[in-house]
């Protein structure tokens with residue numbers, strides 16, 4: 001069995017750089033090559049990797065020239081499918097950032113490429129590894145609150161600030177809010193409520209001049225086990241929040257970024273209050289965990305922990321919501337249609 005993974009990174013903006021830092025800190029990662037079209041991004045990343053990796057401005061040249069075992073893809077999402085498929089076809093285990101792709105068809109092509117070469121494909125649905133969300137998932141899994149029946153999640157923001165990029169502000173390249181931002185909450189809902197069966201959504205474009213897509217969308221989702229979820233997303237909220245509730249048969253969980261707290265109620269028991277800052281500060285950072293798990297999968301020490309199928313299911317919900325809003329009808333899953341324009 002191998003004990004070192006020769007790793008390359010494609011796309012070294014803020015996200016690729018975070019993933020790179022996590023890899024550099026892992027003793028089994030040999031960061032061999034870096035690729036970005038921006039010389040500044042490449043120089044900064046190379047210094048983080050102790051000036052060792054070879055640098056490339058073209059990823060296809062890198063895939064041809066460098067001796068690699070695995071690749072981390074953190075380019076903007078309209079490029080995820082093509083770049084990931086090219087990496088897989090070079091026989092490389094591949095980590096692709098969220099959202100996996102911009103459509104179900106893209107995700108299915110990525111999964112097919114991974115299967116045809118027999119290599120692992122992991123998707124960066126990191127929210128499930130981050131403090132309060134990991135805590136909620138673990139508390140639900142512990143079973144004392146019973147079975148989840150309903151979930152409400154709201155994640156809204158105002159201006160894009162330092163995240164503004166031309167690609168991020170356009171539907172064609174970012175996929176819109178549900179893919180760019182809320183694919184995280186969709187994944188969380190799927191983790192809690194299981195596979196979904198239908199989506200009904202409504203959206204509006206209020207005058208947020210930064211983006212060319214709807215800046216408010218709300219969707220109701222039915223799940224195969226009869227549970228229901230709602231998601232609300234906006235980039236027109238100057239307070240900005242990430243909150244939600246999970247109603248279970250024996251209790252209720254409420255999480256709220258405006259309070260920085262998770263609250264848990266159970267009949268006949270005193271309310272439990274967990275300030276975010278006190279939720280296991282010793283827990284491994286989410287990005288460090290996803291990189292560690294990816295490296296361990298490359299070494300054959302574990303299965304891929306967030307496979308392409310999980311990325312596909314979250315993208316499918318977003319695509320179904322946009323289709324529902326555009327066609328003013330409930331959309332039933334599974335989907336095998338391209339993302340509507």
Ligand SMILES: NC(=O)c1ccc[n+]([C@@H]2O[C@H](COP(=O)([O-])OP(=O)(O)OC[C@H]3O[C@@H](n4cnc5c(N)ncnc54)[C@H](O)[C@@H]3O)[C@@H](O)[C@H]2O)c1
Nearest residue numbers: 011012013014015016036037038041074075076077097098
């Ligand atoms: N998991 C999370 O919470 C999270 C957070 C932020 C971003 N992301 C995702 O990570 C990805 C990157 O986001 P970002 O904020 O770092 O974006 P960014 O635009 O700041 O950086 C992307 C980098 O990719 C480079 N690039 C673009 N096309 C390239 C190509 N063909 N070959 C090589 N390099 C290329 C750009 O030069 C840039 O340096 C996106 O898919 C985004 O959705 C995930």
